[in-house]
Amino acid sequence: MKAVVISDNNVELKEVEAPIPFGDDLLVEVKSAGMNAADLLQVKGFYPPPPGYREDIPGLELAGTVVEVGPRAKRFRVGDRVMGIVGGAAQAELALISDAVAMRVPENIDIGLAGGFPEAFTTAYDALFLQGALTIGERLCVHGAAGGVGLAAIQLAVNAGARVTATSRTTQHKEELESLGAKVLHPDEMLGSGPYDVVLELVGAANMDANLKELAQGGRIVVIGVGAGSRFELDLRSVMAKRCRIMGSTLRARSTEEKAYLAAKMENQVIPLLESEAIRIHEFMSFPFSQAKEAYEAFTRSGKLGKLIFFSSSRP
Amino acid sequence: MKAVVISDNNVELKEVEAPIPFGDDLLVEVKSAGMNAADLLQVKGFYPPPPGYREDIPGLELAGTVVEVGPRAKRFRVGDRVMGIVGGAAQAELALISDAVAMRVPENIDIGLAGGFPEAFTTAYDALFLQGALTIGERLCVHGAAGGVGLAAIQLAVNAGARVTATSRTTQHKEELESLGAKVLHPDEMLGSGPYDVVLELVGAANMDANLKELAQGGRIVVIGVGAGSRFELDLRSVMAKRCRIMGSTLRARSTEEKAYLAAKMENQVIPLLESEAIRIHEFMSFPFSQAKEAYEAFTRSGKLGKLIFFSSSRP
Numbered sequence: 051m052k053a054v055v056i057s058d059n060n061v062e063l064k065e066v067e068a069p070i071p072f073g074d075d076l077l078v079e080v081k082s083a084g085m086n087a088a089d090l091l092q093v094k095g096f097y098p099p100p101p102g103y104r105e106d107i108p109g110l111e112l113a114g115t116v117v118e119v120g121p122r123a124k125r126f127r128v129g130d131r132v133m134g135i136v137g138g139a140a141q142a143e144l145a146l147i148s149d150a151v152a153m154r155v156p157e158n159i160d161i162g163l164a165g166g167f168p169e170a171f172t173t174a175y176d177a178l179f180l181q182g183a184l185t186i187g188e189r190l191c192v193h194g195a196a197g198g199v200g201l202a203a204i205q206l207a208v209n210a211g212a213r214v215t216a217t218s219r220t221t222q223h224k225e226e227l228e229s230l231g232a233k234v235l236h237p238d239e240m241l242g243s244g245p246y247d248v249v250l251e252l253v254g255a256a257n258m259d260a261n262l263k264e265l266a267q268g269g270r271i272v273v274i275g276v277g278a279g280s281r282f283e284l285d286l287r288s289v290m291a292k293r294c295r296i297m298g299s300t301l302r303a304r305s306t307e308e309k310a311y312l313a314a315k316m317e318n319q320v321i322p323l324l325e326s327e328a329i330r331i332h333e334f335m336s337f338p339f340s341q342a343k344e345a346y347e348a349f350t351r352s353g354k355l356g357k358l359i360f361f362s363s364s365r366p
Numbered sequence: 367m368k369a370v371v372i373s374d375n376n377v378e379l380k381e382v383e384a385p386i387p388f389g390d391d392l393l394v395e396v397k398s399a400g401m402n403a404a405d406l407l408q409v410k411g412f413y414p415p416p417p418g419y420r421e422d423i424p425g426l427e428l429a430g431t432v433v434e435v436g437p438r439a440k441r442f443r444v445g446d447r448v449m450g451i452v453g454g455a456a457q458a459e460l461a462l463i464s465d466a467v468a469m470r471v472p473e474n475i476d477i478g479l480a481g482g483f484p485e486a487f488t489t490a491y492d493a494l495f496l497q498g499a500l501t502i503g504e505r506l507c508v509h510g511a512a513g514g515v516g517l518a519a520i521q522l523a524v525n526a527g528a529r530v531t532a533t534s535r536t537t538q539h540k541e542e543l544e545s546l547g548a549k550v551l552h553p554d555e556m557l558g559s560g561p562y563d564v565v566l567e568l569v570g571a572a573n574m575d576a577n578l579k580e581l582a583q584g585g586r587i588v589v590i591g592v593g594a595g596s597r598f599e600l601d602l603r604s605v606m607a608k609r610c611r612i613m614g615s616t617l618r619a620r621s622t623e624e625k626a627y628l629a630a631k632m633e634n635q636v637i638p639l640l641e642s643e644a645i646r647i648h649e650f651m652s653f654p655f656s657q658a659k660e661a662y663e664a665f666t667r668s669g670k671l672g673k674l675i676f677f678s679s680s681r682p
Contacts, residue, residue: 251602255600258602259450273602273606274606274644276602276603278603280602280603281599281600281601282599282600282602283597283598283599284571284597284598284599285596285597286567286570286571286574286589286598287592287596289612289613289614290590290592290614291612291616291617291619293612293613293615293616293619294614295608295611295612295613296611296612296613297605297610297611297612298605298609298610299606300606300607303607303609312456348590
C-alpha cells in the first residue's frame, strides 16, 4: 500500500507494507484522513505517537470502509463505513483502528469528508462537556475559533444552548463564524466582553491573563492548544477569588479504553447531530495522498478556516 | 456586650452594642470562636468582610447557645446548641448566624471547643470532596498539614479511605500527624514521593512545581491557602500532559445560599463523624476574649498544631 511517510523532517508518498489486523483491529481502506497540528509536530520530530504505532506515518483520524477484521472485533464488519481516532498511521491507503474506538459514519455523510470529523469534534466535545461541564445558558469564549476544534466547539456549544463568543486573529472569517451562532471578537477585544463560565483555550498562554480576568465566579478554563506559547505567571489568588478551575488535556495519550468510552459518548450524543445536519464538517482544503508535501505546506500557512483533509485516490 | 474590636491594626476587648436578629438570624451567646488567618488579615486592614457585616469585629466561626431568633428562623430555637461559619463578627459575646447556615452541636461535643470546628472542617470537606472529588484509595498530599484545615483534611481523607501524605516544615508535629494516619514528609521531600491524585495546597505557590511533577494523570490541585506566596510560572503543557486541574476557592465570599448548602452537607456527612469521634477538633491554645491581644500575637507565631480558639468567660 501507499502511505504518507516521514523522512528527514518532511513527508513523501511511499510504498510500505500494509498493516495486519490483530485482536479487535479493523483494517480500513482509508477514504479520508484529517490533518492535525500534532501531525506537523510529529513530522518535525516532536510528539512521537504512543507505543505500538509506527512512528513514520502520521495521521490521528480517518474514515473509510472496513476490508478485514481481527478475530476479536465485535461491532463492525467488512463493508461497514467507519471513522475514528487512532494513535497514528492514519494517512495511508490502509490503516488499523480498534473496533471499540471506531464510530459509524451516518449514511448521509460523505465518507470523503468524514475523516475530518473525529479529532476536532471529539476534542471539542470532551473539552467543553466532559472537562468544562458546559451547560445550557452558560457563556463560552473560544480562542482560536477558526480551526477545526474551534469550529466544532462553536457548533456543539450553540447546540447545547450556550452563549458563544469566538475570537480569531483575522477578520476574514468573521461572517462564517457569526453564521454558526457566535459573537466574534479579536482576542485583544476580550477584556470587558465577559464574564464567561467556560473559556476554551486553543491558542496559548498569552490569553491567560484576560481569560482569568473575564472568567465568571466558578468558571472553567480548558486548555487544549498552546501552539502560541505555554508559559505565564499565574497568581493563585485569582484562582481562589474566582473559585475557578484551570484544566487541560490531550486526546492522544489516552488509553484505548478511554478512547472507546469517548467514542461511545460521541456515537450517542454527537453523531446524531451530524446526521441531522445540526453540525457539519468544515473542509478548508483537501489533497490526495500523492500531494502530501503540498498538504503539509498548506497546513503551516495561517488564515485557515476548518480542516485540511487527505482523500484517497479512490474517492468518488 | 463585649467584643474583640479592631482599632489601629490591633485588637482590644470593648463594650459595643449587641446585634439584633432580623429575618432568619439566630442570636447566639458565643461559647467559643476559632481564629483563622483571615482574621489576622482583617486586623491588618486587608480582607474586609463581605457586605452586611461589621468591619471592626473579626471572627468567621462560632459555637454557642441560641438566645433569640429572628421571625423567619425555622430550624433552631432558643436554647439550642449551634455552630457555624459567619461572614464576620464572631469574636464577641453575642453574634448572629443565619438559621440556614447554623449546624447542630452534638451532645457529646464540648461547646467550648466546637467554635474551632466549622471553618477548618467545612473548608477541608469542600476542598477535598466537592472540589477535588477525592475518593476511596486515592493518594492525597496535604501541604501545611499542621494547621486547622490540614488536620481536618488528614482526618477526613483517612476516613474516606484515601492514602494520605502530609507535609510540615517542622518536625515537632510528626508523631501527632502520623497518629492521624498520614505519612509525614518535609515539603522538600515531596519530589519522588508521588504520584498523588489530589494535592491540597495550604501554603503557597512555592510548592506548585513539585505539585505538578508529582501529580498523577487526571490529578487535581486544590489551592486554599497562599500565605507563603501566590505567584509562579505555570507551563500549560504540564497541565495538558497530566490532564490535571488546578482549582482554588475561599469560603468567605460565598453567598448565604451556598453556605447553607455546605452546612447541610456537613450536617449529613461530617458531623456524624465528629459525633462518633472518628474525627476531632485539635485545640492548640485557647484564650478568653479578654486576652484578645495575646491571642492574636500567639496566632502569628509559627509551630502551631491545630486551632487557636477564643472562649467566653461563661465557659464552664
